Every structure is written in C-alpha cells, then in structure tokens.
Amino acid sequence: MRIRGKAFWAWADPTLHHQIHDESLADGTAIDVQSRLSRAGGTQLFIGVYAPSGLVLDEQFFDSRPG
Template sequence: MRHRGAQFWLWLNKRLPVKTYEDVLGDGRQIEVQARITPQGMTQVFIGIYAAEGAAICEEFHDRGLREPFVLALKWGGQRARAILLETQPFIAPHRAQLTLSTVITDETVLALRRLEMTAGERLKIMAGDALDEYRAAQSAMLELMRSPKVDPLVWAEHSERLRQAIDRRVSVQRGYLS
C-alpha cells in the first residue's frame, strides 16, 4: 500500500478521467505516472515514486501542454521518474571498489591495513577522514584555480568535477553516520 504525500492529495481530482502507468523496479521501488486532461484542455501529469514498503520518495505534478496525447504524457512522466531515481541514487564511486570512499589507493601496505577486520564505527571514521581529506584537497585546488588570471576550460571542468565528487563522497559518508 502506498503512503500518499501532500503533492498527490493536491493533484487528486476524482471528476477527471485518468490514464495510469505503473512499474515496480527490481529493488521493490514503485513508479506511478498518471495523466489527465483538464476541462480547459491542459494535459497534466503526476509522478510518484515510492519505496518498497510504500513510503513516498518523491511526488510531483506538471502541466504539459494543451491536448497533449496521454501516451506522450505518460512516456514523458516515465522518463522524468527515471531521471528522479538517478538523482536520488546514493553515490557510487566511479573507480574500483574499496573499503573507503577516498581516491584509488595503490599502496599495497595501505590496502592490506584497510582490509583488516574493523568495526563499523572504525570503518566510518576512516571513510569520514578520507572523504574530508579529499574534499579539502579538491577545495584547495579549486581555490588556487580561481585565483589564476587565466584558466583553461578543460582544467576548470576537471577541477569542478573533482570538487563535486569530493562533496558527494562527504555527503555519502555523513548519510552512513545517520543510518
């Protein structure tokens, strides 16, 4: 059973006919897209994403256009739902899997020490330290670049991406502390 949020109840109008698209992902999350046409001819789309147990992850609704066909509105809603799901995915490092979220460690002795059995609290502490170190290094590099009188656009993009990933790593580790 889905636990509807405020956006659904604001959108709900039982007098208007609705076409619905529903999908259940492999991990149990549910996508619901509804489309309707108002008496004024405006096509409206509701997008709901729910956790496996039914809790609302995201709900939103949009005005699409005058007399847009239901098929196109539902297709757009499905694409928007998948984009929302991609945005809400937890950070996954684009490099080989490790015990930490820091940059790729190549020193075998450091890797061996990291692979030792440790408690979850110790693991989170190491991950937090690594994430903070990477963030500070990326921030420092970006500040240095900002102080330069002339910057190559490719270098700027590279440093911006590094800083963005460092921020994502820190947020991911902080979520680990909260859960």
C-alpha cells in the same frame, strides 16, 4: 500499499478521467505516472516514486504540459 503524500492529494481529482502507468523495479521501488486532461483541455501529469515499504520518495505534478 502506497502512502500518498501532499503532492498527490493536491493533484487528485476523482471527477477527471486519467490514464495510469504503474511499474515496480527489481528492488521493490514503485513508479506511478498518471496523466489527464484538465477541465480546460490542458494535459496534466503526476509522477510518484515510492519505497518498497510504500513511503513517498518523491512526488511531483504539473498542471500544464505542452503538447
């Protein structure tokens, strides 16, 4: 189970539809990439990297991505 950090909760909005790509590396590290369209129509991106224990290694989000 992942223990989400502050960046995820700042980005999270359950009312917006999003696409998810989860990947697990051989050592158990998990990568979570999510994208969505904002209410204004812009592309938003979240990237999270988690230790095998579920703890956050890094989380970043972008409110706007060109293209």
